[in-house]
Amino acid sequence: MRIPLTRERSAKFFPRRAPPGSRYSANPSFFMRHLAILFIILLRSALGQVAEPAVKTVRELQAAAMGENIRGPEVALEGVVTWADPSAGKFFYLQDTTGGIRVNYTAETGPTPGDRLHVQGIPNPGSFAPLIEATSFQNLGRARMPVAPYGSGGGLLNGSFNGEWVETDGWIRTAEFIDKETLMVVLDSGAARISLRVSHAAKYEPEKIIAAKVIAFGVASPVRSRLRIRGEVTMTSGDTAWLHDGDAGLALRGGARGLKRGDRIEAVGFRDLQDFLPVFSDVMVKPDTGPGIKLQPKHLTASELFDGLHHADHVAVTGHLLDRIETPVAEGKQHLVLALQSPRGVFTAELDSPDPKGASSVWEAGSLLEVTGICVVQTNASGEPAGFKILVPEAAGIRVVKAAPFFTVGRMLVLLCITLAILLAFxxxxxxxxxxxxxxxxxxxxxxxxxxxxxxxxxxxHDTLEQGLTGLQLHIRGITLSLDDEQQETRSRLETMRDLVKQCRTEVRQSIWDLRAEALENYDLGDAIHR
Structure with missing residues (x-):
């Protein structure tokens, strides 16, 4: 059976108006009770015993709940009754424009949803959520129900809408009556399951509404219990803080703004999971005045931290520095990430803090460092521990145990670069x-x-021309000597020819000497080149 998604149908789940002929229409006991309340108020005012309390908002009372003691003078509230069921007990939920709160009463009859009330009572911290112990309430008439914000399954379960009138939807998985008028329904809403207590539901047949898609209006009241823890704040980051009670640590998510390292607080919230790791979500905090906590870091090995059993714990661990990355995040601050080597693997240490007097300059690659901070376990898609990192709150949490040797990786790289440069030059x-x-x-x-x-x-x-000229000169000489004295003219011509041949021989001999390399004749090749 599919339940029609109409406001009229949802109103049957959560009735908001008094039916005709109810005790608020022409009911003498109703008027007598309120006349008696009015008489008592006037009498107490006349005697000067108490003053009329100022009207407060629900949000102001919730903020006051974080004080040392919420119990105090009588307060007054005005709002609309969003839920009331006498079969569940003598209490109802009242909501104003700031939020909703539970009101306990002792009167014989209580209000119905849709009544606008003026409530006077004593505030009470309750079971980790403030409530009002009503001494009196006055009906101011009927009023419209508040606008219902949509609440998903996760938002309803973590207490984000605690005490408020909300709208949700989902598929009905189970439905059964716990008495003649009250139906308990389990609703699949998103990734969560919600239990609905439906009053005045005698007309419904559970077996016919199974697997129906419904829209429900009602008051969110988480059934999972809230817890109270106390400890000292070891670190803060945005809206997240890490708390340690001297034995173990826990991350607080939501409501942690304004805290600082070293604060001793008491926190109230819900157990939750984030990335398969425990967190304390939707917390409300107040100062802790209990006995002091002696907080000392646990000195553990990296192998023990890799097991994933020390999430959010305050630890000290050592490792050899491999590398560092610095990123400016704000004026005077920087985000520093150190990569550290351990026998089981590499982990990181992160620091968001000013660098006092250049302390980080002594953190050289290869040095053995001890880092003290918050261990944050990192998980894989199946929830198994895959590693961890250390969140260091201040630079003093990083200490050099053993300085880096001279031949560090960085220096070896520099020497290698110099050697390569020299070899390249050669x-x-x-x-x-x-x-x-x-x-x-x-x-x-x-x-x-x-x-x-x-x-x-x-x-x-030398072997041809000069030899020929020499022979020619000799022949001319011989001819000259064989001539008679009468042949002077011929002799003269022959002498001229001989001189000409001699001159040719001289020129040929000079050319021969010019063609010969004197240096090669008299010196070796090297000396000849230099000459």
Whole structure:
């Protein structure tokens, strides 16, 4: 059966108006009771015993609940009754424009949903949520129900709408009567299951509404219990704080703004999971005046922390520094991430803090550091521990246990770069020298070839032309000597020819000497090149 998604149908789940003929219409006992209350108030005012309390809002009372003692003078509230069921007990929920609150009463009859009341009573911290112990309440007439914000399953379960009139929807999984008029329904809403207590539901047949999609209006009252813890704040980051009670730590999510490291507080909230890890969500905090807590970090090995059993704990662990990354985040502050090596793997330490007097300058790669802070376990998609990081609240939480050796990785890289640069310079010089030697060899080969050719030409000239000229000169000499004295003219011509041949021999001999390389004749190749 599908329940129609109409406001009229949802009103049957949560009746909001008094039916005709109820005790608020022409009921003498109703008027007598309120006349008696009015008489008592006037009498107490006349005697000067108490003054009329000022009307407060629900939010003001919830804020006051964080004080040392909410119990105090009588207060007054005005609002609309959003839920009341005498079969559940003598209490109802009242809501004003700021929120909703539970009101306990002792009168024989109580209000109905939709009544606008003026309530006077004593505030009470309750079971970790403030409530009012009513001494009197006055009906101011009927009023519209507050606008109902939509509350998902997760929002209803974590207490975000505690005591408020809300709207939700989902699919009905189970439904059964716990008495003749009250139906208990389990609703699938998003990723959560919600229990609905439906009053005045005698007309419904549970077996016919199973698997129906419904919209429900009612007052959110988480059934899971809230817890109270106390401890010292070890670190804060935004809306998250880490609390330690001297034995173990826990992350507080929501409501932690304004806290600072070293605060001793008492927190009230819900157990929750975030990334498969326990957190304390939707917390309300107040100062703690109990006995002091002696907080000392637990000195653990990285292998123990990798097991994932020390999430949010205050620990101290050592590791060799591999690298560091610095990112400015604000004026005078920087986000520093240190990568540390342990026998089981690498983990990180993160610091958001000013650097006092350059303390981080002594954290050299290769040095053995001890970091003290909050262990945050990191999980994989299946919820298994995959690693951890340390959130360090201040620079003093990082201490050098053993300085880095001289031949650190960084310095070795620098030396390697210098060596490579020198080798590169030598390689370039050798390349240039080889090119020069090649060029010289080529020039020497050319010169040697030229010298060889010139020597060959000189030998050829010496062996042919000069020898021929020498022979010609001798023949002319012989002819000259054989002539008679009468042949002076012929003798003169022959002498001229002999002189001409002699001159040619001299020029040929000079050419031969010019073709020969004197340096190669008298010196080796190296000396000849220099000359």
């Amino acid at each position: 390689a370039i010089a050798a390349y240039l020298l080889a090119r020069r030697n090649t060029r010289l060899r080529s020039e020497m080969s050319e010169r040697q070839a030229v010298a060889t050719e010139r020597g060959r030409l000189a030998r050829d000239l």
